[in-house]
Amino acid sequence: MNNNSKPDIDASEKSSEVWNLRLYVAGQTPKSIEAFANLKKICETHLKDRYIIEVIDLVQNPELSKDDQILAIPTLVRKLPEPIKKIIGTLAKEEKVLVGLDIKPVK
Secondary structure, eight states, X not given: OXXXXXXXXXXXXXXXXXXXXXXXXXXXXXXXXXXXXXXXXXXXXXXTTSEEEEEEETTTOGGGGTTTTOOSSSEEEEEESSSOEEEESOOOOXXXXXXXXXXXXXX
16 A cells, blocks of 8 residues: 555556646636636546646635736646646636647547
């Protein structure tokens, strides 16, 4: 048994890689709620059981915007797998989100 906090990931088994996604929002605005709902739907469809979504509310923690150099909200940051990627907006266009995050669509 492994005592690591990270899941065991075989280098050849990319499909089991855990995706770490960080969504920056500013309170419970309609755009923030829409972005989260769209992200959740995309993840459930294309990354089932292989993703972690961290929502960061910049109204409560404005200093956290510095870490990922957030200039607009809502902004999605893909922390893992590397490289880091960012998408700004409500994530309503699924195809563009998949391309932007480099997610292979489920057939």
